[in-house]
Amino acid sequence: MMSNLAFPGQQVGDLTITAISDGSLNASLDFLSNIDPADASRMQEDAGVKDYTSIHINCYLVRGGGRTILIDAGAGGFKQWGGQLKTNLVLAGIRPSEIDTILLTHAHPDHVGGLMDSSGEAVFPNAELVVHHREVSFWQDDGNLSRAPEHARGNFLVARRAFDGYRDRLRTFDAGEVLPGMTAVPLPGHTEGHTGYRLESGGQNLLVWGDIVHFPQIQIPRPDVAIAFDQDSDLAVATRSRLLDLVSSEQLLIAGMHLSELGFAHIKRTGGNYGVTYEG
Ligand SMILES: [Zn+2]
Numbered sequence: 001m002m003s004n005l006a007f008p009g010q011q012v013g014d015l016t017i018t019a020i021s022d023g024s025l026n027a028s029l030d031f032l033s034n035i036d037p038a039d040a041s042r043m044q045e046d047a048g049v050k051d052y053t054s055i056h057i058n059c060y061l062v063r064g065g066g067r068t069i070l071i072d073a074g075a076g077g078f079k080q081w082g083g084q085l086k087t088n089l090v091l092a093g094i095r096p097s098e099i100d101t102i103l104l105t106h107a108h109p110d111h112v113g114g115l116m117d118s119s120g121e122a123v124f125p126n127a128e129l130v131v132h133h134r135e136v137s138f139w140q141d142d143g144n145l146s147r148a149p150e151h152a153r154g155n156f157l158v159a160r161r162a163f164d165g166y167r168d169r170l171r172t173f174d175a176g177e178v179l180p181g182m183t184a185v186p187l188p189g190h191t192e193g194h195t196g197y198r199l200e201s202g203g204q205n206l207l208v209w210g211d212i213v214h215f216p217q218i219q220i221p222r223p224d225v226a227i228a229f230d231q232d233s234d235l236a237v238a239t240r241s242r243l244l245d246l247v248s249s250e251q252l253l254i255a256g257m258h259l260s261e262l263g264f265a266h267i268k269r270t271g272g273n274y275g276v277t278y279e280g
Pocket residue numbers: 108110111211257258
């Protein structure tokens with residue numbers, strides 16, 4: 001079934017990459033550090049953002065080379081966040097059973113909540129789940145769970161439920177190529193195993209950068225602004241600064257889970273400042 005509905009998409013060599021929305025979540029600007037919330041609000045207003053606290057959730061469908069790959073799986077309705085991935089995949093012409101591989105950028109609930117349904121069944125019955133080994137070990141560690149603040153314990157349960165639901169088809173990696181033409185890019189800080197994926201085909205490139213930003217109109221111009229969801233905010237800031245330098249120098253096409261519903265962008269540096277230009 002092909003759909004006439006337009007989802008944001010890009011062609012990278014033989015690969016077709018489509019941004020599939022899971023919906024959104026809301027997070028207070030008070031979660032940001034290194035910035036006054038009033039200044040953060042002003043930046044959202046100046047950028048024309050309508051709902052200042054809304055964070056869009058994207059997943060990415062990658063088709064080509066005989067594969068049907070999903071990168072991240074959205075929130076699945078956890079805390080009323082997102083939950084639209086499955087419906088939108090079907091609208092894009094893909095049944096969950098057709099997904100052969102799921103690459104995870106990390107295992108926060110807005111990325112793995114959509115892996116399991118409410119009855120405890122795996123949503124993607126034929127998919128191998130591919131994730132950095134450090135991400136699995138972090139969430140499986142009982143010491144980390146017991147040290148976590150009360151409000152963060154649910155994150156462990158969601159991650160564990162997902163890993164458990166796919167345990168007979170879970171593949172972990174340390175570095176390098178995870179699928180033909182798809183290379184893991186370590187982006188630690190947001191979580192221990194937070195990973196981007198560089199897709200290369202026919203001399204063209206795309207970087208899926210995961211959660212390098214949550215509020216793009218704030219954190220791209222101000223890479224020093226961290227968010228409370230970061231496990232190590234200093235490292236997250238350093239990783240974001242390093243990556244913005246790289247993708248602007250290389251003029252690399254990027255995709256991001258919280259980059260807005262437009263899904264794809266380039267980062268440009270003018271003088272000392274970074275800005276985002278959406279594609280499509
Ligand atoms: Zn996220």
